[in-house]
Amino acid sequence: MKITTPEFKSNAVEALKNQTLQKALSHVEEGFIDKRQMAADALPEFETLRDNARDIKNHTLSHLDLYLEAYEEKVIESGGHVHWAQTAEDARNIVLDICRKVGAKTVTKGKSMISEEIGINDFLEGEGIEPIETDLGEYIIQLRNEAPSHIIAPAVHVLKEQVEEDFRATHTHLPEDRNLEEPETLLDEARTVLRQKFLDADVGITGANFLIAETGTSIIVTNEGNGDLTQTLPKVHIVLASLEKITPTLEDVSQILRVLARSATGQDMSVYTTFSTGPRRESDVDGPEEYHVVLLDNGRTNMVGTEFQDMLRCIRCGACMNHCPVYHAVGGHAYGWVYPGPMGAVLTPSLTGVDKGGQLPNASTFCGRCEAVCPMRIPLPKMMRHWREREFERNLNPTAQRFGLKFWAWFAKRPRLYGLGAKIAMRGLAIMAGSKGRLSFMPLGRGWTKYRDMPAPEGKTFQQMWAEKQVGKT
Amino acid sequence: MSARDAILSKIRNQVAGDEDQTARRAAVANRLATAPKGTIPARGQLNTRDRLKLFCQRAEAVSTTTVTVKSYDDVPEAVAEYLRNRNLPQAVRMGDDERLGGADWSKTPALTKDVGPSDGSDLVGLSHATCGVAETGTLVLTSGSQNPTTVNFLPENHIVVIHVSDIAGDYETALDQVRQMNGKGRMPRTVNMVTGPSRSGDIEQKILLGAHGPRSLHIVVVDD
Numbered sequence: 167m168k169i170t171t172p173e174f175k176s177n178a179v180e181a182l183k184n185q186t187l188q189k190a191l192s193h194v195e196e197g198f199i200d201k202r203q204m205a206a207d208a209l210p211e212f213e214t215l216r217d218n219a220r221d222i223k224n225h226t227l228s229h230l231d232l233y234l235e236a237y238e239e240k241v242i243e244s245g246g247h248v249h250w251a252q253t254a255e256d257a258r259n260i261v262l263d264i265c266r267k268v269g270a271k272t273v274t275k276g277k278s279m280i281s282e283e284i285g286i287n288d289f290l291e292g293e294g295i296e297p298i299e300t301d302l303g304e305y306i307i308q309l310r311n312e313a314p315s316h317i318i319a320p321a322v323h324v325l326k327e328q329v330e331e332d333f334r335a336t337h338t339h340l341p342e343d344r345n346l347e348e349p350e351t352l353l354d355e356a357r358t359v360l361r362q363k364f365l366d367a368d369v370g371i372t373g374a375n376f377l378i379a380e381t382g383t384s385i386i387v388t389n390e391g392n393g394d395l396t397q398t399l400p401k402v403h404i405v406l407a408s409l410e411k412i413t414p415t416l417e418d419v420s421q422i423l424r425v426l427a428r429s430a431t432g433q434d435m436s437v438y439t440t441f442s443t444g445p446r447r448e449s450d451v452d453g454p455e456e457y458h459v460v461l462l463d464n465g466r467t468n469m470v471g472t473e474f475q476d477m478l479r480c481i482r483c484g485a486c487m488n489h490c491p492v493y494h495a496v497g498g499h500a501y502g503w504v505y506p507g508p509m510g511a512v513l514t515p516s517l518t519g520v521d522k523g524g525q526l527p528n529a530s531t532f533c534g535r536c537e538a539v540c541p542m543r544i545p546l547p548k549m550m551r552h553w554r555e556r557e558f559e560r561n562l563n564p565t566a567q568r569f570g571l572k573f574w575a576w577f578a579k580r581p582r583l584y585g586l587g588a589k590i591a592m593r594g595l596a597i598m599a600g601s602k603g604r605l606s607f608m609p610l611g612r613g614w615t616k617y618r619d620m621p622a623p624e625g626k627t628f629q630q631m632w633a634e635k636q637v638g639k640t
Numbered sequence: 641m642s643a644r645d646a647i648l649s650k651i652r653n654q655v656a657g658d659e660d661q662t663a664r665r666a667a668v669a670n671r672l673a674t675a676p677k678g679t680i681p682a683r684g685q686l687n688t689r690d691r692l693k694l695f696c697q698r699a700e701a702v703s704t705t706t707v708t709v710k711s712y713d714d715v716p717e718a719v720a721e722y723l724r725n726r727n728l729p730q731a732v733r734m735g736d737d738e739r740l741g742g743a744d745w746s747k748t749p750a751l752t753k754d755v756g757p758s759d760g761s762d763l764v765g766l767s768h769a770t771c772g773v774a775e776t777g778t779l780v781l782t783s784g785s786q787n788p789t790t791v792n793f794l795p796e797n798h799i800v801v802i803h804v805s806d807i808a809g810d811y812e813t814a815l816d817q818v819r820q821m822n823g824k825g826r827m828p829r830t831v832n833m834v835t836g837p838s839r840s841g842d843i844e845q846k847i848l849l850g851a852h853g854p855r856s857l858h859i860v861v862v863d864d
Contacts, residue, residue, distance in 0.1 A: 451784075
């Protein structure tokens, strides 16, 4: 997929102008925030479980090499295959090889962000194999030839009227006068159309929410049941997973499951949590004959052992973007790659390079809501700051911004001059604002005043107030 | 160097370049062997009666329906009644589960049972759960000829029988029961934790039941 992350600013401007998108985005706030809060409040142990989840992943990441080895051994023991992929290209070729060996014509797919990351759909299509997304949201955006705009609600940017248009344009074998006004009828139609695809597919590809080292098991957490049909019906099940999905034991995964769905959709538990271990056994009468796991690195080993390792705790619940004012305003596509919102702002530069993804960590007000709701307690704002520092160190910001920062730093290192300058600037701004108390124009601040007034400073400066408070203290 | 070795050695270098590898290996082996439990929510830690009550309550909160019967011999009538109430034909798809097969089906002669995996043409699937979890009203089903996985997902309606003694308070207890089936570290091919009927919120975040899996889920608890 084409990365448009460097064009984040112009993407964001377009997104703000897009009325349809703005209407669709209103559902994010309605749909997720209150539900998460209610689910968290209803479980007294929720905060402790967040601590445990963080600790489990920290332990795992600091022993990641060993847990990966243990996991691989168990997969092989249960009759499955493990393929190691250093790059997206390696992963695509591994998948293609497996498909070719069984002469696959169609591949059904459960929802997988890794499959988006490696761009498997376009690749398979180019090789003459038809990929079919089966998660309702993913199916909708596949018809629209779009990328997901949210990691758990990929079609959150689409209105139901648009879904109706897409279904009418694609499902041309159905009567034209059918009623598709309600979401229920749209869901029914997708169910019927996709049912046959599930039964016909030669290979099923799913992602993985967790890989369990103790048992060699992959886990998917879903609501629709499409992932289960995807992995149960075809001859071959391929799991696409990144290295950091490893979790030591069934007990550990139980802890994290309790915070996953609550943080994501506000459910206590998603409808289907499915554990898969190896291919069909002798005692089985259904299930795949082959089970393959593709373990993807694609830049993650650059993060372990660095200040970005905490990001690898992420379990892709989407809570950070659900609570992000920037995501609410511009949606997911503006971020320009696979991962949007705060987690994307940290992960994208990590995986694609700060030269491409550097704008994203700047698209934050540092309000801190993302960190406050992250079930894995990932310090997202702190890591965005790390990226801003790297960007500055590598001279990647625009000249004006660099000059501004250096100018400010010069003053900041000279406190008396800074205090004096601030006092003068404050008075000046107050005089400029006059009786209105607002500024509609500000020197060097047109980016701000173009869209709204700047409230004029009043009273004393922070430093003055601070100095007064110190008087009398010892 | 193979991709595998390159990845593993890079990780090792970065997370534990100069650490004692023996101690690291011991830490991992110990955690895998002892599988320490974390925090277990108090919610599910109840006596059998209250656990059953909580299990049904949590299941009903996510649009599952439940009924309790006194013995396995009452299961066929409970199934037949459910089908009548929902205007469904008297036919179920099921595996060769011994507890289900051993029930007295003579009282429901009109009810046909097709045994084997589902091919997608069945309206109703009947399964026996391995266990359940009261804290979220979750069923745990395991694959095999007794309860094929396709029966859990392809039919429009799913009826699941569970024995009251198999309802655990928490996930850890239930998963440990699954672990004991084949010995530690050996899982059945598929374990399905099911919490309510299939649903999707992908169109404008409105939750609708019956996405790709069953549109309805009915639990029959055997409380003998």
